[in-house]
Amino acid sequence: MPDKVNEVKIVEDERSKSIDPHSPTPRFFTLEMFMFTIAVLSGAVLIWNLITPGSSIIAMFCAGIIFTLSLAVVLRLMMDPDSIRARQSDAMLKLASQTLECMGEGIDAPAAQRICSLLLPATAAVAVSITDKTQILGYAGYDAQQNPVGSNIRTHATYATLADGEMRVLYTPADIGFAQKPSGIMAAIIVPLVVGHQVQGTLKFYYRRARHISETQKSIAEGFGQLLSTQMAATALEEQTQLATRMELKMLQSQINPHFLFNTINTIASLVRTDPEKARTLLREFAVFYRRTLEDSADLIAFARELEQTQRYFTFEVARFGADRVGMETNVDPRVEEMMVPPFLIQPLVENAVHHAMPAEGKLTVTISGEIDGDDVIVTVEDDGVGMTEEACQNILHPESSTGMGIAVKNVSDRICSYFGEGTRLHVESELGQGTRVQLILKRGALREY
Numbered sequence: 001m002p003d004k005v006n007e008v009k010i011v012e013d014e015r016s017k018s019i020d021p022h023s024p025t026p027r028f029f030t031l032e033m034f035m036f037t038i039a040v041l042s043g044a045v046l047i048w049n050l051i052t053p054g055s056s057i058i059a060m061f062c063a064g065i066i067f068t069l070s071l072a073v074v075l076r077l078m079m080d081p082d083s084i085r086a087r088q089s090d091a092m093l094k095l096a097s098q099t100l101e102c103m104g105e106g107i108d109a110p111a112a113q114r115i116c117s118l119l120l121p122a123t124a125a126v127a128v129s130i131t132d133k134t135q136i137l138g139y140a141g142y143d144a145q146q147n148p149v150g151s152n153i154r155t156h157a158t159y160a161t162l163a164d165g166e167m168r169v170l171y172t173p174a175d176i177g178f179a180q181k182p183s184g185i186m187a188a189i190i191v192p193l194v195v196g197h198q199v200q201g202t203l204k205f206y207y208r209r210a211r212h213i214s215e216t217q218k219s220i221a222e223g224f225g226q227l228l229s230t231q232m233a234a235t236a237l238e239e240q241t242q243l244a245t246r247m248e249l250k251m252l253q254s255q256i257n258p259h260f261l262f263n264t265i266n267t268i269a270s271l272v273r274t275d276p277e278k279a280r281t282l283l284r285e286f287a288v289f290y291r292r293t294l295e296d297s298a299d300l301i302a303f304a305r306e307l308e309q310t311q312r313y314f315t316f317e318v319a320r321f322g323a324d325r326v327g328m329e330t331n332v333d334p335r336v337e338e339m340m341v342p343p344f345l346i347q348p349l350v351e352n353a354v355h356h357a358m359p360a361e362g363k364l365t366v367t368i369s370g371e372i373d374g375d376d377v378i379v380t381v382e383d384d385g386v387g388m389t390e391e392a393c394q395n396i397l398h399p400e401s402s403t404g405m406g407i408a409v410k411n412v413s414d415r416i417c418s419y420f421g422e423g424t425r426l427h428v429e430s431e432l433g434q435g436t437r438v439q440l441i442l443k444r445g446a447l448r449e450y
Helices: 002-017 031-051 057-079 081-102 109-122 156-164 215-254 258-274 276-295 303-321 334-338 347-356 390-395 405-420
Strands: 127-131 136-141 168-170 187-195 198-207 326-332 364-373 376-383 425-431 435-442
Touching (some): 109 127, 187 215, 198 215, 303 326, 347 405, 405 425, 405 435
16 A cells, blocks of 8 residues: 555656646636736726826727726626536536546546546535545545545545445534544535445545535536446456456366367377377477467467467377368468467367368368458458358357357357457358358457557
């Protein structure tokens, strides 16, 4: 926790040295301010002409007209309800956008402190605080030195909100739960931060007087509480999705196909007498293959490495069936080889082709290609094997597909959609006697910053 406190202090020091362009506190020179300035200047000219002997009547008359018109415009702009609502809505939308930017990776101490500093000048509160279940994550405003980041929650009203998940509007220090009556804080609004059905923290607004808590202040507090809760839920969902993807990868790594294992060992054993050199080579490749299989636990690996591992796998199939029965061709753009992809994308598809598309006679050729199409990358695994019916092709990605080819294809589809996002898809085409084509359309995969 001391590291978090130091990090927050560094953030605050940097903010004090420079003006943050995203902060809502700077005031821009609006039309109202311009007209008000004109009114003040013309009023000053008018007064000067009134108290100065021998002043010009024309100058006095012009100053009076300008003063009257500019004051009328200022009043009109200030009293226009549509204009007021538009300004308030615009200010709240900008503030909400800035708040979401602070929560890119959830609410930690620096993010909470930044959010408190953003919300404070936008409300009538004298202090704003964010807590988790036990500690203060961020605090800005009155008495900040007495409420450092990392200190324990002290008020019983906060604990009560954490317990029941109810928003509280408190009009006295006793209701808040201060041990001693403070001089600067007399009222508060406490909003629970809820993720799912669990209260994960609170957002608190402290006020100098109870009368400062208006319906507008309640709406602001409740709205930003819901905004923070929603973003926290979205962050938690993203973390769960990534965790599920990593667990799927661990399951893939642990599922060493026993048939492939025994077949490869038998193939190597049969070569020990007939071709010892080839047996030694395959044995070394076999060791590298499984070591890479267990090592590829990173979220992303280079496509070139995935392709290399797939080619290493295929050497065992060639050793088993013979070069006259199976073969592989590759045609991959060098730029595609550099891109980062989830591991175990190509090998399961090639393995499917060998297991399910091998013709009774003749040779099976599997072709792997990769090309860039605008911002997208298209990876294709194609074979000239036995193919499948249209019905089987349509059902291969069905959620209930749980055997054979369906497991591998659906697993690959789920993981590319998880990593590359909306628009990413896996497309299967097949024709009996002609072969099968599986295309991975990776949206924005060609963008280096991705």
